[in-house]
Amino acid sequence: MTLPTTVAALSAGLAQGDFSSVEITTAFLDRIAAGDGRLNSFITVLPEAALQAAHAADERRHAGMAGPLTGVPYANKDIFCTQGAKTTCGSRMLDTFIAPYDATVVTRLNDAGMVMVGKTNMDEFAMGSSNESSFYGPCLNPWKTSCVPGGSSGGSASAVAARFIPFATGTDTGGSIRLPAAYCGISGLKPTYGRISRFGMIAFASSLDQGGPMATTAEDLALTLGIMAGFDSRDPTSADVPAEDFMAGLSQPLAGLRVGLPREFFDANLDARISTTLEAAVRILESLGATCREVSLSSTAYAVPAYYIISSAECSSNLSRYDGVRYGHRCKAPKDLADLYQRSRAEGFGAEVKRRILVGTYALSTGYYDAYYAKAQKLRRLIKEDFTRVFAEVDVIAGPTSPTVAFGLGQKTADPVAMYLSDIYTTAVNLAGLPALSIPAGMVDGLPVGLQLIGNYFGESRLLNVAHQYQSVTDWHARAPALES
């Protein structure tokens, strides 16, 4: 049996009876067992539960009840609550936490018959751009194991890139799907805010967090997004928009497509080789019928500071519930209540999480609120208006996902601001609540380069269409790393 590695091909093979879910699930589990000791892309692998689910999927297929994705294995970022299996959020704080419920995303994927094989590594509470803040140790980049996979959904990106799994969920608060997708050479979509339920997805910054699919191809993103998306009455910020068939528009030609290239994205921060790579990608889009023009997103420079104030403010409040009282890490033999709080949180949280809680607490404090949080909200509105203005003239915005390719492990851990600047092209999208994806568009120094495409609100179909058309004439997405042993 040759094991296909796209969701689409696995779906087709299962439908044709080329293989069973148990067979392919076993094969993917074997790959994880063989290779993940090196990459550390999984926090938890669930072979027994996976094989049980695969068996059930095969029975469902025999009963004629299978959907297109029934029996296809996948993994969840360890930020999505899974009933009966640990959900750690990459933190010592939740090292032993088992949720009594599934996240809505997990329910939807499992109900479609997909087979969850495990939970992927991530930056602690999704705070990080390199996956180095995980309590479970860094996950590595399969293209070069001395490099980071990007974060915070580094485990999902690394596992998909290494072909351990055809598809994994991720979350994106400031770039956490797109950045690791770019660094690992896979496709990753951050949908419009509200498109996918946040219920059961552990909150980092509630107004920015959005779940999304990570896979090797845009077509796979479209297939899986169709399952993940949809209104959820348990999430008040979930958008009540009609369900869409994201596959329907994939093969639409790009003739007439208007692409905007933001001047501010092709600035001095951008590695010149990435710039050159992306120019080639733009020429391909033009060859497919698109017209490209320069546009301006003048508020780009404010995105990172506004993002770090708002996301830290929200996280400082969201993470207050981890107090050692009801669940999660509790310090040994607390002397009194203050000691219980202080030591449980001091021991349970890592340095980056603590830094952000402190920054956020400061930004919300009396006397600083107006100067920081309120001002950041004003910038957020400006950024939104900037995009609205540009989307009056273009259909899609194209640019880099990150100013560099994957950097070395430990290279930026001592300098948080340098680390934060990896997100310079991604955070504005979250502040505005827009959909965006990253697809591989070339290599620099043996490492993948990501092309970021940003769409208008609920314009995922168009984004996926452009990405799919690009992938129809390129093969960057099909290249897999040869895992160093």
Next chain:
Amino acid sequence: MTQWKPVIGLEVHVQLATHSKIFSGSSTAYGAAPNTQASAIDLGLPGVLPVINARAVDMAVLFGLAINATLARRSVFARKNYFYPDLPKGYQISQYELPIVNHGRLLLPRPDGSHKQVRILRAHLEEDAGKSVHDLFPGSSGIDLNRAGTPLLEVVTEPDLESAAEAVQYMRMLHTLVKFIGICDGNMQEGSFRCDANVSVRRIDDTVLGTRTETKNLNSFRFVERAIQYEIARQIEILESGGKIVQETRLYDPDRDETRPMRSKEDAHDYRYFPDPDLLPLLLSEEEIIAAQAILPELPQQREIRYRTEFGLAPDDAAILASEREIAEYFECVTRLTNLPKQAANWITGEVFARLNRDEAAFAPSKVTAESLAALIARVADATISTTMAKQVFDAMWQGEGEPDAIISNRGLRQVTDHREIEALVDAVIAESPEQVAQFRAGKDKVFGYFVGSVMKRSRGKANPQQVNDLILARLRAP
């Protein structure tokens, strides 16, 4: 000696009478075993999200209409951040800058018939915290999260109240109102209606407000009155001896009848309020407000006035009958069926209330239905039975023996109204009592009662008392 003027503002926490919590589907019923009414949302587990209970919003809207307030078309939930073991998320969801109810008022009646306006600055929706239990487990504390997430409406006045008595009058009126419109059960022992009092004093000719203190968690009218009285006296004493009032939060100790400091302004929390990103702004449409208006009942104060002017009831009767919705509706139903409002009022404030007091029971219209009471009143009005008999009948009705007509006929209680029959009884008594007749005619009026009593006894209580009275008088006065 300086004259001092107290300045008082109240913050009343009204627990809304919804079946489920404000952001989860858990029951709000009181008294369940600890933590049996705490869902994943109430526990603040990772990844869960709050979903607003539409009934709580409806209740806030109803309250806003009842106090003539402005209803915010857009209000915003905010997080009030602080750590406490019974606060599961580390923040309380409340409304801060943009509350749902703004600028209402209550009118307190004064003895001279005029009214004092108490301005209500705002009323906002929020969730209650859980409870810490300190006396159950030696060496450690327990947390009961059944109450966590119970919906509250916090009603905040301007500092318009000028005495402890006025504060209590306001609180009683608010208590009556929230029960009347059905948004709160008003049970103060269970904490459904509790109050924080902001108190300061200033010299009578001073325009600047004095430094205030806040006394927390007053859960009875008496405690509110005592705590405010204590606080006023304490502050005046400090100021008169040249001291300064410290801005602080205080706690009232009912056992020692005093307030004492809980925390000062210096160690007050910085709550770091900010809009809750999990909840979208709460939008109210014109249609929703119109729908609420349609179900808003006539309010106690309006009813009270109507009972006095339209039905001619005494002020006390009007006030008590208008104070509870079920009683008011019961009274109005009996009145409608009999067209005898005063009799209806007398029966309810007299017989019904007396039995409720005796049984220590709350009013329940099903005990003796309005239809049954109206039938009884009608039997008195048409002289089938006397008022005295009616009380016996009512007793039987209260015992659940059925409808008045059946009881009357079963017990043979039909009143004797036959003129000749009564005449015969009266004549017999007079004939047997020459001594008493002489006494009466000599001007000893008190003896009249002897004749009435004797006639009624012979009739075994069935003679129509009015007829008995008239006949005896006629006979005795006859030459």
